[in-house]
Amino acid sequence: MNLHEQDALTRAKLSSPYTLWGGYDAAERKIACFGGDADGAPVSLIRISPAAPRFAEKFTHRDYLGSLMGLGLRREVLGDIVNYDGSAYLFCLSQVASYIEETLSTVKRTAVTAVRADRLPETANTPPEKSLIVVASERLDAVIAAVYKMSRAQSQKLFAAEKVFANSRLITSTSYTPKDGEIISVRGYGRFIYESVERETKKGRLRCAVRIYR
Secondary structure: OOHHHHHHHHHHOOOOOEEEEOOOOOOOOOEEEEOOOOOOOOEEEEEEEEOOHHHOOOOOHHHHHHHHHOOOOOHHHEEEEEEEOOEEEEEEEHHHHHHHHHHOOEEOOEEEEEEEOOOOOHHHHOOOOEEEEEEOOOOHHHHHHHHOOOOHHHHHHHHHOOOEEEOOEEOOOOOOOOOOOOEEEEOOOEEEEEEEEEEEOOOOOEEEEEEEOO
16 A cells, blocks of 8 residues: 555544555555554565676666566555665555566666565665754744755645645645654655754754754
């Protein structure tokens, strides 16, 4: 499920217990596992690597996704793609994992291999390095403007367009104050972890810590 679908499920307040899981803790795209925890969830991990790493170009998330969609796969069966150390780690529904292994042979014009992996490398799953931003307040529109170097007015338009999420919940209020540790996703820009206010500057502004996914 994408973020809008996860938000709709959360707001439905179903009586049946469920867990959202995407294969690793920081996943953005997730499936809903009803009746308990995510143990045994039908999610597989595939490592996609260039056949000749020395001569391979660097690929973006869009490059990998385009090649996968070119196999006739629907976006709904594909989870996050983690680009790391020259390879991509793809989370997908287990029902399509073998098909991807057997049929994905190129990304753009470069030959690749696709093989099942047990887990993400540990360093691929570590949070990004801490960055500091300076804002007038902890309002989320101000924080987003500082993180993505845009004006406050531009940031506010993202809320009206329903592109801002906090821990998979749609946020429409520009004055929302993010909680420490929340993952803020901004469709079309990326996501970051909001950590905390570290200190107040001499001019009364706030120096906040964030961890931005690149």
